[in-house]
Amino acid sequence: MTPRNAPASFNPPMRFFRPAFGALVLAILLVIGFRGAGPVPPVGGMLDPWRGVWAAASVADLPRRAVEPIPGLTDTVSVVYDDRAVPHVFAASELDAFRALGYVVARDRLFQLELQTRATAGTLTELLGRGALESDRSQRSVGLAWSAEREWAATDSTSRTARAARAYAAGVNAWIEGLSARDLPLEYRLLGARPMRWKPQYTLYLMKRMGYTLAFNTFERQRQRLAMLSGDAAASALFPVHSPIQQPIQPGPGPYPRFDFTPLPAPSLRSLGAAVPGAATGAGEEDAIGSNNWAVSPRRSASGHALLAGDPHLDLTLPSIWYEAHLAAPGALDVYGVTIPGVPGVVIGFNRDVAWSFTNTESDVLDMYLETLDDVANPTVYLLDGTWRPLERRLERYLGPKGEVLSQGTIYYTHRGPVALTGDRPTSLRWLALEAGAGDALLRAQQARNVDEWLRVMESFRTPAQNGIVADRQGTIAIRSTGAFPIRPGDGRGDRMRDGTASQSDWVGFWPLARYPFARNPAQGYLVSANQEPKDPRADPGYLGSNWPSPWRAMRINQLLRADSAVTADAMRRYQTDPGSARADAFVPLLLQLGRRRVQPWAETREPGEAADLNHALGLLERWDRRYTRDNPHAVLFEFAMQEMQSRVWDELLAPGPNGPRRVATPGDAVLLQALHDSVTSWWDDRRTTDVVETREEIVAMSLTAALERARGLYGEPATPDAWRWDRAHRANIYHLLGIPSFSALRLSVQSGPSTISPSSGDGTHGASWRMVVDLGPEVQGFGVYPGGQSGNPASPRYQDRLPRWLNGDLDTLRFPRSSADLGAGRTVATLTLIPEGAP
């Protein structure tokens, strides 16, 4: 036996092999450590236990006490974090409060700030690499950053908007500059990147981003294809200018809901699957983005105070789009609510006197124009009123993470806006969001002392148009669709492509304020908006938009509020996750009635099993309570039947696609209901079956049995306990901003369905992004929750701590202290003192 460290006998091959092997291993580890290899990122810095991903653990909790300097502060700012990790900012001035807000938002959500700004600017490639190139191209072609920069350059530097944006930016940058290696958010460590500095104009980028999310609707393209497939009359009927079910926001000549059903024009005789220019797009999905808000007058509330509820439905992400904060500055500001990281101030919330929330108006503020260019591949001029006009050109360069040029391209602009060279003919778009912003309306709304003041300051809000609901402590409630609504020449409609060669096609003005959808203290004692058509066309037939979301949520909320003459804040909370469905209430009786008519004929003409299946499906549907509770055993059958029926009824809207025929667009369920009331319309004939002409009853019966078969195939026999639970068929999915599954909350069981008040459909990635109820008593009391947590650090206990309560439909009591001491030591989890830079 040889001593462990005794020199071994001389062995030349081993003498060379061992150091060579060691050197190779060392070299490989250093290369992988510094540079990574293939899909493996540089692991050295990442695995470093001090500065690497592990450091995310050490900054998972807020430090109990911290003192930090911020340049530009005029006085010390005290920030106390309550037991829900909400920062309460007590500052000497409004601008100091915004500086502090920028700081605390950056502290919790720095990566989100950068990612959403880059997504808007089309510079994701600089952070994520070549994989983001298509997304960046698409964003730059819309021109959001171009528009934001232009707007910023035109903004008076002494305006409130500019000063607020600069103060906020100073706060964000103070955090970035003081960032230690261990504070760096986890995502930057994984990407091997460093945060960019925040510019004040990025606030405008985010407002543009809101416009893109809420008001970018290029339905004209879809409608053009639809008209080619089925004829213009049919396209207008399937995607109508006015909703076939009326439940308007502005109470009108009711009663409501009113079903304005007329026979659907027959589709044109164009052959099935005929070529339609442009690629087929997927079917639209109702409720993809929407919201609810409602308010109750004191005479219909149990407390005798006005009540207000709001729940915006957006993409659900981790971290959430929202960040909760309380901003206070004596004589200037005392507001609580949710802000969007990047925006100085509270977007939805309440102050000591007033509460407000928004739903998207869904108005049409984007038009597309068919343009004539001198050269489609490399244009220089466009035709307008018989003369060639020069195109504005912008060279766009797409850079990689190391500054290398990945790609470049030119974006062309007419006097209307950017030009798309894709498709069969160039189109330019005029989109209000590129021309106007929110101004300082949101900033001023935070300070309103009553409803009328709030409405007055919101008059200047231009885009994205919102149904702003507001209530005050005096018991006044009101709602107004706030934004700019273009007036078009001719028939006034904006749902069709317009001729770009004539300036006469351009907008001729905007609706006057007096014509905006509006209601104040209505006789019914409550107001409701849920993205439905805001004004009854019998009261005002003017064009605001088309293809409105079916008003199922509005109908259900109206139904609940009508039935409750003593509404409480807790009832409002329950309504926000009510599992009932006006859509199911409208369809199920009809499906049962029509399906039953085929039972006897099927028993006589079809295989015995088919008639039995139809009977079985009808029995199951009849037993359904029309609720989307988690364990509901019948909702899945109804949903499958609706999908089957859509595919059979709207077969005329199929266009060839790369993976087989796809529907160019899917009419709303209100139109499907309209069809169900029309026994003779030729839409019932499934033209894919050439040897038979289907009837309405036949389509309903076939849809029910196909749904039964599909559900059996997926979930087994319905008699098996829990086999058909609704949450087996549908779940919510909240993805991290980068889509990393282990940073996400997936397969969440929710009491929601398509068109319930808290909607969830499709892949479950959107829904109620913030739920708020406010009781406007002598002391305003708010309740709220959002799916996620205040921290953007996936390792933090505050990353998704609110999720269980959101899933249960619970709301947290929102603490609204008058001073930092008022919060109480027991509810204070951390304090942050921000001092002017250079102060002792």
Added chain:
Amino acid sequence: MTYLRIAVVAAVTVAATILLGWWSVAAVGIVSGLVSPPGRATVLETGGGAALGWAAILAASAVSGPIWVVAQRVGPVFGVPASGFLAIALVFPALLAGSAALVAGELRRFALVAEGLRRAS
């Protein structure tokens, strides 16, 4: 001597990592290889000490934060479970320091042999 060497390497690794960064683990390995008798034990003890050093930093971090949650979140990003990711975080410095010690030790041995040959001639 074994435990002492491991402890010293671990302590130096902790200090070097915090002060200089992850790559300094290789430097610690080289120094260890140069000052210790060449052989398998030095390689193993240097690697073990480096792993122990990083484990100590992780343990200290775990006092103030949820290290295991980080492993659960980040491990799957690279297709490994949390335990696997933690293991990689310890194996990496062990290999880095161990291989550096091996190379340094062998270079030292070559130098000694060359010196011996020179004197013999």
